[in-house]
């Protein structure tokens with residue numbers, strides 16, 4: 556688990572005359588264990604900010620640190636993060652166990668250790684009885700939990716959620732939101748959660764970063780944000 560800091564973070568896409576600046580100096584300090592929601596309208600730069608933490612986009616200017624260490628120049632694989640996406644595509648031909656274990660096998664984690672970590676994640680996510688099934692034999696909610704299991708087993712210092720609820724129907728959205736809250740209570744992993752949905756933001760956030768047009772306009776608890784003019 557780790558703190559995250561943004562120091563005057565700037566992002567430009569493209570170069571020369573076609574360059575477009577989409578983040579205009581974001582500053583924020585996030586503590587260990589916090590659950591932060593990044594909220595704002597489509598196109599305001601939320602995904603860009605998250606993808607820079609993940610190392611999927613370069614930081615144009617400024618610094619991003621995780622656990623006090625500047626990560627600007629680190630590859631995604633060198634960062635202690637796990638990302639949960641909107642489209643949680645599972646490998647259809649692999650069992651639930653193998654879906655969760657896959658990243659660890661690639662990382663050459665020893666077999667016993669993989670077994671231990673997958674069993675632990677399966678217990679937290681109530682997937683223990685489904686480990687031998689293929690994704691097609693799961694409900695939507697169970698698939699979403701497998702996708703989260705795949706992130707948990709990596710034991711990251713930071714969780715990055717990129718609109719993980721937006722493709723789900725209303726019922727599943729509520730269920731998955733509760734699941735994410737439970738995960739955070741149990742594991743306490745520092746989390747950044749991107750959404751354009753204000754209700755989702757209010758319900759999940761310990762603090763929220765309210766973005767607009769490439770700037771962070773407010774940063775505080777939901778109470779602080781909604782009581783301020």
Ligand code: ADP
Nearest residue numbers: 568569577595596597598599600601602603604
């Ligand atoms: P959000 O996640 O808030 O919807 P994004 O971070 O996806 O916003 O996008 C912020 C702005 O950056 C948008 O204007 C978008 O069109 C632009 N943008 C995103 N990715 C790229 C890219 N690879 N090249 C050029 N512009 C991009």
Ligand code: ADP
Nearest residue numbers: 568597598599600601602603606612641717718
């Ligand atoms: P999101 O739904 O997360 O806001 P988008 O649908 O805007 O994402 O973008 C999907 C992908 O296309 C992202 O990888 C983003 O970086 C890229 N992208 C977005 N806007 C542009 C753009 N103007 N030029 C090039 N790539 C873009």
